[in-house]
Amino acid sequence: MQSRVFIAGHNGMVGSAILRKLLNNSDVKVLTASKYNLDLTDPSAVLTFMKDQKPDIVYLAAARVGGIFANDKYPAEFIRENLLIQCNVIHSAHKAGVEKLLFLGSSCIYPKNSDQPIKEEYLLSGKLEQTNEPYAVAKIAGIKLCESYNRQYGVDYRCIMPTNLYGKNDNFHPENSHVIPGLMQRFHEAKIEGRSTVEVWGSGEAKREFLYVDDLADACIHIMKLTKDEIANVISDQMCSHINVGTGKDITIENLASTMAKVIGFRGQIVFDKSKPDGTPRKLLDVHLINSLGWKYSTNLERGLLSTYKWYLNNLLVD
Secondary structure, eight states, X not given: OOEEEEEETTTSHHHHHHHHHHTTOTTXXXXXXXXXXXXXXXXXXXXXXXXXXXXXXXXXXXXXXXXXXXXXXXXXXXXXXXXXXXXXXXXXXXXXTOOEEEEEOOGGGSOTTOOSSBOGGGTTSSOOOGGGHHHHHHHHHHHHHHHHHHHHHOOEEEEXXXXXXXXXXXXXXXXXXXXHHHHHHHHHHHHHHTOSEEEEESOSOOEEOEEEHHHHHHHHHHHHHSOHHHHHTTOOTTTOSOEEESOSOOEEHHXXXXXXXXXXXXXXXXXXXXTSOOOSSEEOBOOHHHHHTTOOOOOOHHHHHHHXXXXXXXXXXXX
């Protein structure tokens, strides 16, 4: 029999990557619902959907997301909408008898000044980054929801924490985008307009880790195929209730900008505006646990950026 799998947030970058992977699996019947047909912030609507569709597995990839500007401007929406979505999907899944669920969090759940690389056990060990604290608090609540439902109801709700993501269906909004789509758009426009320089905020010395979204989709499906015993052999409940997903490698923003220029074909000068903030000096996840569970990333940064740029050109109709 086919497993009935519901992807909440299938139109987003992460959800669409999971969808692409699962559509190639004949053992799976994928269930989706657009935001126009199902409001995930409406508890009655979500419960009705779950009971009618009866999924066996749920991937909770739906969330309100954005960059520093959006998080700073709309903190109430970020915490309220994400809390509602998580509570509704997780509780309704339980009420409808869904035994397996995967919740996707974010590496921003960790303290701002965490030791590097960041281990799962560092959760709640210090203060969060202020600029995205409401979003981070909502994601931490999602972890604790899954943790609590597992303990009280005996379900199997798992959590993964991906590093910085990029890829097809990323958000290229000029104000709400993250670093890779923001830089990609900036370098592309400079190339098309024939400009000789591109300005990048900060010193270029800050380090970040980036994961291609199709690799994350592979990790999600891999984690959900493991049995409880296979996970328990590597991870004890006392250690953590979530798993980091990343490459285990980081890169300076300067090197990222150089790689981006190469991929796009921009041959001008990259200028770093040191009057602008760098943010956290370094943010690298410890991926020992997921590697021990049999998964490692496969797409290097240059190949992933090239694939993303091709999608950008073909789907956003940029001249």
